[in-house]
Amino acid sequence: MRMKNRRRLLSFLPFLLLALGMYGCATGNVLTLPDGPSRPAAKAVAKAEGVPKVAVIDFSWTETPASEIGRDYDNVRSIVWKGNPGKAVADLIAGVLAEKGIPSVRAAREADVHDGFSTKIWGNVKEFRVNAKRTGLVLVEIEAVTALKVQGSGPGASAGWATDLTSSYRYPEPLFFLSGDVLHAVNRAANDAAEEAVRQLMEAGVVSAPAAPEGKGAEPKQ
Numbered sequence: 001m002r003m004k005n006r007r008r009l010l011s012f013l014p015f016l017l018l019a020l021g022m023y024g025c026a027t028g029n030v031l032t033l034p035d036g037p038s039r040p041a042a043k044a045v046a047k048a049e050g051v052p053k054v055a056v057i058d059f060s061w062t063e064t065p066a067s068e069i070g071r072d073y074d075n076v077r078s079i080v081w082k083g084n085p086g087k088a089v090a091d092l093i094a095g096v097l098a099e100k101g102i103p104s105v106r107a108a109r110e111a112d113v114h115d116g117f118s119t120k121i122w123g124n125v126k127e128f129r130v131n132a133k134r135t136g137l138v139l140v141e142i143e144a145v146t147a148l149k150v151q152g153s154g155p156g157a158s159a160g161w162a163t164d165l166t167s168s169y170r171y172p173e174p175l176f177f178l179s180g181d182v183l184h185a186v187n188r189a190a191n192d193a194a195e196e197a198v199r200q201l202m203e204a205g206v207v208s209a210p211a212a213p214e215g216k217g218a219e220p221k222q
Contacts, residue, residue, distance in 0.1 A: 029075065032081070033079070033179050033186070037191060053118045055104065055117040056104050056121045057110055058087045060125070069085070069129060071132070079131075089128075090121075096194050097198060100209050102208075122152075123149045123150040130182055141173075143170035145189055152207070163197075167192040169192065171185065
């Protein structure tokens, strides 16, 4: 029995040494994301046709420090992205609109939008976070959360329309995870939030998809 326990201990020893080594070496390190959220390449579409009537304005983001978006708790290090979550979210929403055939323009501020735009979309990023925590001996769970307050005005929207939404994505990774694994989680959470925002914007009548031309899915006139 003692021999069996000794063998079991020895079988786990490499993993324990590896974990202790990472703790000793990673303290005070920073994990920097190489890029920010983007629309999946598989969903790339041709530029939406028509004169844009929708303006998507950069969302506000007030977290401090702006570059730290999470923690790798086991390796005791910050997760840093030097981009702007408010701009990234607005870019994603504009991308989803284009995929729906709704042309839009991007603006950094409402003051940059001229009077020709009947619909405006803006809001603020309430949470843009990603954390990594150990869930087992050799697994780490990476969880990303994107929470938004989305606002919109337009001919079909009720006055003062706004909605709050939250999207999260988590998945386990092996002990050795890279910045690309963290970016994957961030990307999924942010994209899911953008897609849900557009779904609610369309449901509320803030934006609407263009009518399909006759012969391309539209019912023929009687």
